[in-house]
Structure formats: C-alpha cells, structure tokens
Amino acid sequence: MSAPAYTxxxxxxxxMACRLPGHITTPHRFWEVLVSGRTMITPADPQHPRAAILPAGILDNDAFTGFDHTHFTLTADEAATLDPQQRWGLELTDxxxxxxxxxxxxxxxxxxxVxxxxxYLDHAITTLGEGGDAMTMVDxxxxxxxxxxxxxSRSFDLRGPSELVDTACSASLVALHNAHQALRLGEVDLAIVGGANALVLDTHTRMFRNSGVLSPTxxxxxxxxxxxxxxxxEGAVVVVLQRLSDAHRAGCPVRARILASAxxxxxxxxxxVGAPSHRAxxxxxxxxxxxxxIEAGAVDYLQTHGTATPSGDNAERAALERVVGRARSTASQGPAWLGSTKSVVGHLEGAAGLASVLAAVLALEHETIPPTAGHALPMPQLRDDVALQVPxxxxxxxxxxxxxxAVGxxxxxxxxTNAHIILQEPTPVRAEADPSQHGAGVHLVPVSAAGPVEARETAGAWSQALSEATVPLVEVAATAQHRRDHHLHRAVVVATCNDExxxxxxxxxxxxxxxxxIGPRTAPQRRPRVVFVFPGHGHHHPHMGHDLAVREPVYAKALARVHAALEPYLDQPPxxxxxNQALEGLHTLQPxxxxxxxxxxxLLTHWGITPDAVVGHSAGEVAAAHTAGILSLDEAAHLVAERSRLLQRAAARGAMAAVGLGAEQAQAALASNPTLRLAAVNGPRSCVVAGTHTDLHHLCERLQADGIxxxxxADAPPAHHPELLGEAANYLSERVRHLAPHTGTIPLYSTATGERVDGPELDPDYWAHQLLTTVQLHPTIEHLAHGEPSVFVVLGARPLLAAELTDTLATTPTYDPSAPPVISCDSNVDNEQTAWLSALAEAHTRGIPITWPAPTHFPATNLPPRTWARPAPTPPAPTALRDRLAHAATSCERRAAITTALTALITPVVAARYGHTVDLAPDADLTELGLDSLTIVALRHKITRLHPGLADLPLTHLLIPGRATTLEQLITAITTHLTSRVTT
Incomplete structure (x- = not known):
C-alpha cells in the first residue's frame, strides 16, 4: 500500500453493480430504463403483499430470499437472520x-x-426490537x-478501513467522498463503496406521509x-474505485474519473432541521x-438530488443557478441539463447518491443525457432559465x-450534510497489449458457478455477450481466466473464434x-494428487510435436535440450x-x-500441472525417471539410445500383440504355448504378449476366432521376453554402467517391481531387469487409485493407455465409473496444441490449479457477472430431535439422542465453512472445523435450548475459540449434565 501522502x-x-426496482440487476439494464424515460414505481394497490409501503420503488421478492450463503461461508441460520442490505452488499461487491x-x-x-x-433501520428495529431469549450475537x-x-470486509478478507456513513439521504455520496479522499491520501489502493435501502416496515412511510413530503399522487x-x-x-448500488494510474496498469476499465468531491x-x-439551505x-x-x-459551467449534465418536493427542488435549483447557471450564461453556452433518479426508482434515501452516480457514469459512457422521468412542465423558476433545463x-x-x-x-x-462530486469521462489510453499478436490460435474461456444451474445460466449470458462482442476472443479469454474467480462447478470452452x-x-x-x-463437472474442494503416466511403445504419430514446437516456446526449448543430449549417443541425428526424416525404426521411435x-x-509443468507421482510404462519409464529427478538428462538420453538400439536388433526375433484379456485369462491362453510371455498387464481386460512372429500370429488367430x-x-520388438532378450538385457546393463541415479524429488512407482522406488534402485541392473520383466501397469495404477484421490495424466502423442487406465479406475469404488479422472491428448483433435490445451482445461475442471495461457496484461472486457445460486431457505431443525431428547429415559438413550442432535446442529455449520459436508468423527476437534467465535456463541445457545435441563449448562469451558474440544468431549459433558438434572 502506498505511503500516506496526498497525490x-x-x-x-x-x-459498478446494482439491485434496483423494475428487475434492474445490471448497470446495462438500468441504462435501458433511464434512456426510455420510464418509471419503475409500483403504484398503490391494496391487494399487493406490500401494500402498506406503496406506492414505492420496490425490489422483486427474490431479492429478499434465496441467498447464496455458502459462497460467503455463512451458515443457513446466519443467512436466515441477515439484514437484506448485508446480503445485497455481499453479492453486489462480488x-x-x-x-x-x-x-x-x-x-x-x-x-x-469498504x-x-x-x-436504513427497519431490519434492526424488527430484529433487535423483538429481543427475547432466542437472541444471540449472531442476530x-x-x-x-x-x-x-x-x-x-470479513467475507472478502479485506484489511483496510471498513466504515458506515449515515448522513441520511446523502450517506452513500458522502461514503464515496470519504473513499475518494482515502485513495488520494494513499491510505488504500482500492475502495469498495456501497449503499442500500430496504422498505421492510411502514413506519417511515407513515412518518413521511404525515409530514407531507410523500407524493399523494x-x-x-x-x-x-x-x-x-x-x-x-429500495435497492442497493456498489461501485469500485482505484487510482487512475493503478487502473491503467491493472487493465481495469476506467468508466469515469473523479475530478473532485466535497x-x-x-x-x-x-x-x-430537515430544511435544505440553498446558500450552503x-x-x-x-x-x-x-x-x-474547472469552471462550474463546464458540466453539461447534473444528476441532482431532485426529490420532487417543492422546497427541496427550489433550494437545489437556486444553488445550481447561482453557481452553474451563471457560469454557463456568462460563457454563452447551452443549458446544463438536470436529471434525477428519484422519479425512476424512487428515493433510495441512504443509497440515493450512488444511484445518481450510476446514472451519471452511464450517461458519460453512452454520450447521451437521459430524460428525467416524470417531468413535463418546468417549475416557474425554470421556465425562462436558458442555463438550466430538464430533458x-x-x-x-x-x-x-x-x-x-463532465457531470456533477x-x-x-x-x-x-450535502455532498457533490464531479465525474469526467476518461481520456482513452493506448493499450499496451496488442491482441493481434495473440489473437490467432485456440483460446480457453472458463465458466464456473456454485452449481450446474448457475453455470448454465452464466453461460447463457456469456453467449449473448460473445455474440455481440467486438473485442478479440483472446481478450474475452483473458478476462475469464485472470479476472474472475473459479468456483467448483466448472466448464471450459476451447475455441478459435467468437462464433465457436x-x-x-x-x-x-x-x-x-x-x-x-470441456466439462461441466464439479471439482473437488482439495487439489487431487496428480500422477503423470508415461506410455511406452506406440504412442507416437508422424506429426508428433509439430504444432507444439511451432506454437509453444517452452516445449520447443525443452525438446531442443533433449535433442542436444541425445545427439552424442545416436547413430544419426535425432x-x-x-x-524430413521418417519416424520409423525403434532406434528412431523410442528416443x-x-x-x-x-x-x-x-510444458505441462509450465502450465501449472505438476506431478505428485510418476509412473512409466516400459520405455516411458526412462522419461518418468528423468521427470522424477532420478536420472539426469544426459543419463536418460544415453539409456534410451542404448535401449532402443538393442531392441532394434532384437525386432527380427519377435514382436508383441495386444489382447483383450485380463492377466489371469491371458496366462491361461498362453499355457498351450510356453514360448509366449506376458509382456504387460495394462488393464483389467488388456494385456500385451511377446513372442516370435509365428507364435503371435497363431495366438491372434485363435483368440479372434473366440471373439476376443x-x-x-506395429514396429514392436519382443520387449519383456526373458528368453528373446536375455543377452540384450545383459549388454544394456554393461553399456549404461556409468548411471548414477539420485534420490528422486517426485515419487516414482515402478511398473517393473510394482512398488514405489526412492531412486538409487534404478541402477544399470534395474534397467536390464526392467527390459525383461512383465510391465505391471494395472496393479500399479490400482494401488495408486486406492490411495488419495488422484488425476492421471497420460503423456503421449496419442492417448495410448488412456482406455486401460479408465477401465482400471472404473472398477475402483472411490471414482465415478462414468468419468474416471484420466487426462490425455485427444486423438480426435487435429491440432496437437488444441488437444493439449483441452487437456489443460480438463485439469482445471478436475480441481487442479493451472497457469492460464492467456496474457495477464490484456484489459478487462465486459462479461456479465456470474449467476448466483438461489437456494430455498433452510427450515429450522426438526422438533423431533428435541422430542426424542425429552423422552430419552436412560443415560444411553440420552447419549444417542444428544449425538444425533449435535450432529444435526454442527454438520450444516461446518458444511457452510468448507463448502461441502464433512463427516464428524468422535475425535474431531471442533475448533479446527472453521467455527468462528460468533458461530460458537450461537452453537452454545442452540445446545442449551435442546432440553429444559440444559438451560444452565456451562459450555464456556468447552466451546471456546482456539481451545481444542472434540465432539466426544462435548457429548459426554452434555450427557453427564442432563443425566444429573434428570436424576435430581
């Protein structure tokens, strides 16, 4: 943060964001209403549910219900008692x-x-005025x-000033002035300013009516x-302020400059009291x-307070005429136009100033002065005034x-208390980023929300925005990637143009x-373990790496380093x-x-997809060992060069065949021909067999006849066949005797041993053994799958092994069999860069934090805000819990009832903090489950109200923020206390 010094x-x-009468939920919609000259005032109607406050500008019912409390880590109980303006403030800030x-x-x-x-006091009067034993600090x-x-400030974890301003009808504009001054002084670098008004009680309406200031018509x-x-x-408005230079650096859209405020x-x-002073x-x-x-006559438009009370309007007119009107008359300029939002959405009282600011900024953006709704004939004092007029x-x-x-x-x-602010349209700034340099190619546009319904609705709004967009897709992608939060229900659109x-x-x-x-799907709360799987022979294709080498510099540089390491060990250039070199022959293919x-x-690491474990299949274990930090690049290059050269020589002796059988069935099928060997167990129904060409030909004919x-x-040697490769394996260990494997920095799970290896085990003798033994991919993946939740990324030019991994995970109970977490290059996509960017998008939807590829310095584009979840209010805890506790006759029954009741009370609280349900173990430390001090106070209160015998239960020694307390301790304390009261 900048040092406090006036700048x-x-x-x-x-x-800007708003909730205003007439279904106005966006600034765009507000402008449509303003420029049309319509009013959103609901007329008097004795049949209306809110008849007592009509006529008035009122919000729709859904503005008061269906709050997305889990997004703001609030419990359903907190949300149920929350002041509407607090709800609106949270959502509109976002x-x-x-x-x-x-x-x-x-x-x-x-x-x-903030x-x-x-x-606004209606909610406080209603809630705090009722009082009662049920009141807590939460209320x-x-x-x-x-x-x-x-x-x-709490919900968004903001550490700067957080102040309420109440100067009655000028409150939100005074709040804006205070924020403006704090930014100019360097006290903050960003300011959120809001205001709200809700008409819950008719008390103030009756008071205003009795005072003669409400319009009888x-x-x-x-x-x-x-x-x-x-x-x-009623309604709410929130705006975001930033110093101009900071906004330019951050690429934030400058919608208006604040020239001055006072x-x-x-x-x-x-x-x-209450009578305006035109002199002040x-x-x-x-x-x-x-x-x-600037001269006062420089403003062409004034968003006035404009209440439409004769005394108020006349005082404001007199002040404007003395300062602005005279300045324009002296300069022989046209009229300054007077506007007011009061006739459109009603008098928002404490929020009125920001509603006027919103209208003023929109007028600047559209270079149009909107009509003043409700105005037909000028008041007498304005009829002959050429300097001040009403459109x-x-x-x-x-x-x-x-x-x-400029606009005032x-x-x-x-x-x-009076406030005035001068806004000016921003001076266009030349964009430092050139979209044309990044516009070609594929772009990722992520969409996220709290749930599937909200994601679909958000996508619908974005679709319309995209169809109307005049900016390059790369700017839209950059905004979606870097300037929006990424919530758990996720999808990504992978496209090359706006139409796509x-x-x-x-x-x-x-x-x-x-x-x-890509998607949609719900990502887990916690990042899953990432396992890189490196396939062996067969994952190549003739154009492998071409698109990536041209379009991804990180890939191209890494590939060049490997080629430099390979060159001394190959008989020809890599x-x-x-x-133009043909991609054929094992001595070429495997390196x-x-x-x-x-x-x-x-490249994947550059994109943020870093492995927590690696697995290699046959030749792929060389790349896995290097990635794990076990082999140096030179050692990996030498090893694969020697290994591929030996296999090239052995290719004349035999080959391999892929069969649709599990390990046991494959072994049974090989029993009749002892010269065949099980080379690899890839999946529950996928194996590879090695042997002579003749034996493999006969095996394939026999199995195909049985419908298998x-x-x-193609081009496969008889790898993992001890008899056909025994000499080659011994020779390999001698040729790479200089290998000095290190302890790995990433766990490697060997498919030769089926176990995790530290690194030093991968010595020359290991690689000889690895060439001869059966590749145990299926058991290795099965072992990993039964551990912590994982995502498996297959690194190959084709999705070799992806189907086998999918089959393995589909049989693991902890994974969704319809969509196991396997990410690979999509062979149906012609462009390899597109295929891997799609894989990057897939990783994002599966909860892996990624580094987005779009440039961060592109300016923000106007994408509609994410749609909110609107869950129905949670009903109160069922009285059945209290009834069960009241009828519990024994200590055992009471303990069971208390356990049920406490679980019912605590589970939703924890779910609100974590965003998902958490199983409460008896030894769970309640203080580590996200329960803050207010939540604990409310929980204590709810527990004491479960049974009359708990009214004097001293819980302050157990439920204290920061002190470890298990669920078991709490149950025991409550059961003991209740039993003693019942016994007494």
Missing part, C-alpha cells in the same frame, strides 16, 4: 469487482477499504447497520410545476469546482471544445455435449518434428518418444 493522481471508477475486471479472491488479505452509506451482527461494511416529478413530493424506493453542512439553517449548497458547489480546477427526451451530449465531458452529482441529507465460443456456451446452457466444451514426453512434461480382441502391434 495528484486522480481516482477512477472501475466497476459483481462490482467482476465488472471492474478484478477477481475477488485476489483481494484477500489486502488493505482494500465504505457503506445507509440510513445482533446480522441486524446492526454498522455491520454492513464489516460483513463485506404516487409520482415523483423533479423540477416540475406539479411536483408534490417524493416516492420511497461535503459540507447547512449549519443553523433558517428553515430548521451553493457554497459547496463553489468549493468543489475550485478543487477540480424530457434523450439528448445527445453537446459537442464542445472544453475537453472531456449532488446529494442532500436530512442531517443537513458462442456455440460452446450455447451447448453448456442447453446441457448437451459439444466438441468445444528425429525432429520439422525434419523420439522419450524426447516428446520430457518436453511435454516441461487380438492384434499385432
């Missing part, structure tokens, strides 16, 4: 950050500040207005001769335009030579497969993807295959 660097508004091109998770632990404007935290900014008419009062409204107070206003407002305007360094239709922004367009925003508080990406999004929306779509695998491992798959393998 001349201006502040940018980079992100959305505004997305709009700003900032992934919310990247702010955790930063000094980002300022919140509100004068208080959910109801206090001061907790709104604190809830945001239910229409707000700002600056109109028929203005008769305002109409209340606030003052009416003081001892002649009109009394005029003083504020002179002050703020002086700070901005009744959209007005194209006047073209002048005064520089960038005002707010007036019942407290007498749109088709993939449409498929995700419809829930149907598509060639461009095969290269761009050479080329190992080189490709080592280079591919380097059997085929001779």
């Amino acid at each position: 001349n660097d201006s502040v940018a508004l980079v992100g 959305e505004a950050l997305q709009h700003a091109g900032i992934a919310p998770a990247t702010l955790r632990g930063t000094g980002t500040g 300022w919140w404007g509100s004068s 208080t935290a959910a109801a206090l207005p001061s907790m709104a900014p604190g809830r945001i 239910g229409r707000a008419r700002p600056f109109d001769q028929n203005a008769d009062g305002f109409v209340r409204g 606030r003052n107070n009416d003081g001892n206003s002649p009109g009394g 407002q005029a003083d504020l305007l002179r002050q703020v335009y002086a700070h901005a360094g 009744t239709t959209p007005v194209p922004w006047p073209t002048t030579d005064r520089g960038n367009r 925003v005002s707010a007036v508080g019942f407290t007498g 990406a749109t088709s993939g999004m449409d498929a995700l929306t419809a829930g149907v497969p598509h060639p461009a779509l 095969w290269k993807p761009d050479s 080329a295959g190992v080189a490709h695998q080592i280079a591919l491992s380097a 798959t059997a085929r001779l393998m």
Whole structure:
C-alpha cells in the first residue's frame, strides 16, 4: 500500500453493480430504463403483499430470499437472520469487482477499504426490537447497520478501513467522498463503496406521509410545476474505485474519473432541521469546482438530488443557478441539463447518491443525457432559465471544445450534510497489449458457478455477450481466466473464434455435449494428487510435436535440450518434428518418444500441472525417471539410445500383440504355448504378449476366432521376453554402467517391481531387469487409485493407455465409473496444441490449479457477472430431535439422542465453512472445523435450548475459540449434565 501522502493522481471508477426496482440487476439494464424515460414505481394497490409501503420503488421478492450463503461461508441460520442490505452488499461487491475486471479472491488479505452509506433501520428495529431469549450475537451482527461494511470486509478478507456513513439521504455520496479522499491520501489502493435501502416496515412511510413530503399522487416529478413530493424506493448500488494510474496498469476499465468531491453542512439553517439551505449548497458547489480546477459551467449534465418536493427542488435549483447557471450564461453556452433518479426508482434515501452516480457514469459512457422521468412542465423558476433545463427526451451530449465531458452529482441529507462530486469521462489510453499478436490460435474461456444451474445460466449470458462482442476472443479469454474467480462447478470452452465460443456456451446452457466444451463437472474442494503416466511403445504419430514446437516456446526449448543430449549417443541425428526424416525404426521411435514426453512434461509443468507421482510404462519409464529427478538428462538420453538400439536388433526375433484379456485369462491362453510371455498387464481386460512372429500370429488367430480382441502391434520388438532378450538385457546393463541415479524429488512407482522406488534402485541392473520383466501397469495404477484421490495424466502423442487406465479406475469404488479422472491428448483433435490445451482445461475442471495461457496484461472486457445460486431457505431443525431428547429415559438413550442432535446442529455449520459436508468423527476437534467465535456463541445457545435441563449448562469451558474440544468431549459433558438434572 502506498505511503500516506496526498497525490495528484486522480481516482477512477472501475466497476459498478446494482439491485434496483423494475428487475434492474445490471448497470446495462438500468441504462435501458433511464434512456426510455420510464418509471419503475409500483403504484398503490391494496391487494399487493406490500401494500402498506406503496406506492414505492420496490425490489422483486427474490431479492429478499434465496441467498447464496455458502459462497460467503455463512451458515443457513446466519443467512436466515441477515439484514437484506448485508446480503445485497455481499453479492453486489462480488459483481462490482467482476465488472471492474478484478477477481475477488485476489483481494484477500489486502488493505482494500469498504465504505457503506445507509440510513436504513427497519431490519434492526424488527430484529433487535423483538429481543427475547432466542437472541444471540449472531442476530445482533446480522441486524446492526454498522455491520454492513464489516460483513463485506470479513467475507472478502479485506484489511483496510471498513466504515458506515449515515448522513441520511446523502450517506452513500458522502461514503464515496470519504473513499475518494482515502485513495488520494494513499491510505488504500482500492475502495469498495456501497449503499442500500430496504422498505421492510411502514413506519417511515407513515412518518413521511404525515409530514407531507410523500407524493399523494404516487409520482415523483423533479423540477416540475406539479411536483408534490417524493416516492420511497429500495435497492442497493456498489461501485469500485482505484487510482487512475493503478487502473491503467491493472487493465481495469476506467468508466469515469473523479475530478473532485466535497461535503459540507447547512449549519443553523433558517428553515430548521430537515430544511435544505440553498446558500450552503451553493457554497459547496463553489468549493468543489475550485478543487477540480474547472469552471462550474463546464458540466453539461447534473444528476441532482431532485426529490420532487417543492422546497427541496427550489433550494437545489437556486444553488445550481447561482453557481452553474451563471457560469454557463456568462460563457454563452447551452443549458446544463438536470436529471434525477428519484422519479425512476424512487428515493433510495441512504443509497440515493450512488444511484445518481450510476446514472451519471452511464450517461458519460453512452454520450447521451437521459430524460428525467416524470417531468413535463418546468417549475416557474425554470421556465425562462436558458442555463438550466430538464430533458424530457434523450439528448445527445453537446459537442464542445472544453475537453472531456463532465457531470456533477449532488446529494442532500436530512442531517443537513450535502455532498457533490464531479465525474469526467476518461481520456482513452493506448493499450499496451496488442491482441493481434495473440489473437490467432485456440483460446480457453472458463465458466464456473456454485452449481450446474448457475453455470448454465452464466453461460447463457456469456453467449449473448460473445455474440455481440467486438473485442478479440483472446481478450474475452483473458478476462475469464485472470479476472474472475473459479468456483467448483466448472466448464471450459476451447475455441478459435467468437462464433465457436458462442456455440460452446450455447451447448453448456442447453446441457448437451459439444466438441468445444470441456466439462461441466464439479471439482473437488482439495487439489487431487496428480500422477503423470508415461506410455511406452506406440504412442507416437508422424506429426508428433509439430504444432507444439511451432506454437509453444517452452516445449520447443525443452525438446531442443533433449535433442542436444541425445545427439552424442545416436547413430544419426535425432528425429525432429520439422525434419524430413521418417519416424520409423525403434532406434528412431523410442528416443523420439522419450524426447516428446520430457518436453511435454516441461510444458505441462509450465502450465501449472505438476506431478505428485510418476509412473512409466516400459520405455516411458526412462522419461518418468528423468521427470522424477532420478536420472539426469544426459543419463536418460544415453539409456534410451542404448535401449532402443538393442531392441532394434532384437525386432527380427519377435514382436508383441495386444489382447483383450485380463492377466489371469491371458496366462491361461498362453499355457498351450510356453514360448509366449506376458509382456504387460495394462488393464483389467488388456494385456500385451511377446513372442516370435509365428507364435503371435497363431495366438491372434485363435483368440479372434473366440471373439476376443487380438492384434499385432506395429514396429514392436519382443520387449519383456526373458528368453528373446536375455543377452540384450545383459549388454544394456554393461553399456549404461556409468548411471548414477539420485534420490528422486517426485515419487516414482515402478511398473517393473510394482512398488514405489526412492531412486538409487534404478541402477544399470534395474534397467536390464526392467527390459525383461512383465510391465505391471494395472496393479500399479490400482494401488495408486486406492490411495488419495488422484488425476492421471497420460503423456503421449496419442492417448495410448488412456482406455486401460479408465477401465482400471472404473472398477475402483472411490471414482465415478462414468468419468474416471484420466487426462490425455485427444486423438480426435487435429491440432496437437488444441488437444493439449483441452487437456489443460480438463485439469482445471478436475480441481487442479493451472497457469492460464492467456496474457495477464490484456484489459478487462465486459462479461456479465456470474449467476448466483438461489437456494430455498433452510427450515429450522426438526422438533423431533428435541422430542426424542425429552423422552430419552436412560443415560444411553440420552447419549444417542444428544449425538444425533449435535450432529444435526454442527454438520450444516461446518458444511457452510468448507463448502461441502464433512463427516464428524468422535475425535474431531471442533475448533479446527472453521467455527468462528460468533458461530460458537450461537452453537452454545442452540445446545442449551435442546432440553429444559440444559438451560444452565456451562459450555464456556468447552466451546471456546482456539481451545481444542472434540465432539466426544462435548457429548459426554452434555450427557453427564442432563443425566444429573434428570436424576435430581
């Protein structure tokens, strides 16, 4: 964070989000309503469920229900009592950050500040006024207005200032001023500013009506001769502020610059409390335009407070006329246009200022001054005023030579506190990134959400955005990769153009497969173990590595290093993807295959897919040993060169055949011909047999006649056949006698021994033995599969062994048999780079953190925000638990009932913290399950209410944040206490 020193660097508004009446959930939708001149006020209706507060601008019912509490690690109980403005603040902060091109998770632990404007008390009055024995600190935290900014800071782990501002109707604009000053002083580097208002009680509505300030006709008419009062409204707005230079460096969209802001107070206003002072407002305007360094007449548009009360509008008009109007008249300019959001969405009171800011920024972006809804005939004082006018239709922004367009925003508080801010359109900045340098090729566009429904809805919104997008797909991909959080339900669209990406999004929306779509699937909470599997003979193809060598510099450099290491040990130059040399003959194939695998491992590691274990099949074990850090590159090159040369000589003696049999069935099939040997056990129904050409030919004919798959393998030597390769194996150990294997840095599971090896065991004699013994791939993978959850990545130019691994994992109970976690190069994709980028996308959907390939420095694009989950409210714990506890007659029955009750109470709390259900073991330390202090307080309270005999249960010595307490200890303490009370 910058040192506290006032800077001349201006502040940018980079992100916006809103919940406003009339189904307005995005700034785009708000602009559509503004420019249409319509009002979103719901008229009086005695049959309406909220008739007591109508007419008013009200939100849809779903704004008050169906909160995505698990995303914010809140329990269902906390969410049920949460103040609506806290809910809206959490969701809109997330959305505004997305709009700003900032992934919310990247702010955790930063000094980002939060300022919140509100004068809303309905929820606090309702909740805290009821009081009662059921009240806990959880309820208080959910109801206090001061907790709104604190809830945001806590949920997003923001460590900067977190302040509530309540100056009544000017609160959110004052909050914006405070955030603006903090950025200019260097106190924070990023500021989140919000405001909200909810109409829960009719108390304030009746008070305003009795005071004569509400419109009896239910229409707000700002600056109109028929203005008769305002109409209340509810909703919320959040904006994100950043210093301009920081926004440019980060590639965040600068939607407006804040030239200056200020606030003052009416003081001892002649009109009394609540009566606006046009003199104080005029003083504020002179002050703020002086700070901005521009003439007051430079603003073409003013988003006024504009309540449509005769006294309020006249005072504001008088102040504007004295400062802005006179300046424009003196300069002989056209009129400054007056607007107000109050007639569109109602008076949002504490959030009104930010609603005006939102309208002002949108007007700048669209270079259009929207009409002021409800205005028909100017108030008498404006009829002959040529400097101040009210638009009744959209007005194209006047073209002048005064520089960038500017707009002023005002707010007036019942407290007498006034605020004004000047916004200016940003000066275009030349992009440092050139999309044309990265536009060609394939791009990954990840989509994620809390669940499948939300992912489909998000994809639908993105599809529409993509179809309308004028930016290159690489910029869309960069935004989706680097500027959005990645949630557990994931999919990735792999595409080369916007049309292909749109088709993939449409498929995700419809829930149907598509060639461009990877997933969707739900990733695990914890990163799975990653196992690299290096196949042996047969994974090559003629164009192996060509696309990767051209388009992936990391692969090309790694491949060049392997070729340099191979060259001294080969009889001819090593095969290269761009050479005319034929890819044939074992002396060429196997070194080329190992080189490709080592280079591919380097590329995947560069992409963030790092192995936790490696497995090699036959020749692939050479690449595995190098990747594990056991063999140096020179040792691996020498070993594969000698091994392939010996196998080339032995190829005349025999070959190998792949058969669709398991190990036992294959051994039985070989019983009639003792010269055949089981070379490899690849899967539960897949083996490889080695032997002479004649014997293998007869075996294949016999098995095929029985309906069993059997085929001779092309260019395959009789590897892993002791009799046919015995001499060669001895010769190999002599030729590589200099090998000095190290202890590996990555565990290697040997398919020759079926066990994990440390490294030094892979000496020359091991490689001789490895050449002769049966490859035990299936048992090795089966052993790994029964350990921790794993993803198996097959490194080969073709998906050799992928089917065998899939079959092995499909029989393991811990894996989904319909989609075992096997990642490989897709042989159906012509372009090898596309195939491996698809594999990278697959890794992401399976919960492996990856390094996204799109450049990070591209500017953010306007992708719609992710769709929220809207779970139904969780019903209260069933009374059956209390009934069972009440009727428990013995200590044993009570213990069982208490165990059930505690599990029912604690499980959802833990699930909210972890995002999934956690099995509660008796020795589980409750303090390590994410229970914070407020949650523990609430849990204590709920436990004491399970039974009358627990009312005086002293739990403070057991349930204390930071002190280890097991579930077993808690059950025992409660059972003992209840038994003593029942006995007494």
